[in-house]
Amino acid sequence: MPIIIIKEEETMFEEHAKCNICKKEYTSTHVEVSPGTIVYVCQSCLDMAKTNFIWLCMGCGKAYIRPKQLVINRLKDPELKKAYMLCEDMVIVQGIDVCIECDPETISAYMGSLHTAVEC
Numbered sequence: 589m590p591i592i593i594i595k596e597e598e599t600m601f602e603e604h605a606k607c608n609i610c611k612k613e614y615t616s617t618h619v620e621v622s623p624g625t626i627v628y629v630c631q632s633c634l635d636m637a638k639t640n641f642i643w644l645c646m647g648c649g650k651a652y653i654r655p656k657q658l659v660i661n662r663l664k665d666p667e668l669k670k671a672y673m674l675c676e677d678m679v680i681v682q683g684i685d686v687c688i689e690c691d692p693e694t695i696s697a698y699m700g701s702l703h704t705a706v707e708c
């Protein structure tokens with residue numbers, strides 16, 4: 589599961605494509621998740637990512653957005669909680685290989701601890 593931290597200097601690109609998170613805005617801000625896999629994030633989604641964690645499914649492209657405070661408050665694991673609290677002020681889009689939408693059969697086993705963090 590790659591963790592993508594969007595930095596300011598990565599916003600200077602010429603190509604424009606539809607935002608992978610909201611699928612509405614066109615943006616030039618993008619990051620390379622893995623070789624050949626580009627994720628575009630528009631300005632309004634970047635602003636939203638300051639107060640929300642964003643999970644993006646690499647399988648079907650569905651984005652899951654959860655308020656950071658809610659996610660942190662619900663975590664039981666102290667180590668995991670600490671890790672997420674360190675991310676509280678960062679802009680993070682986390683890529684996941686499959687989600688409940690595109691692979692409901694294997695997702696419960698795959699997501700494991702993440703599942704409790706993602707579910708509201």
Ligand SMILES: [Zn+2]
Nearest residue numbers: 607610630633
């Ligand atoms: Zn967007």
Ligand SMILES: [Zn+2]
Nearest residue numbers: 645648687690
């Ligand atoms: Zn999916």
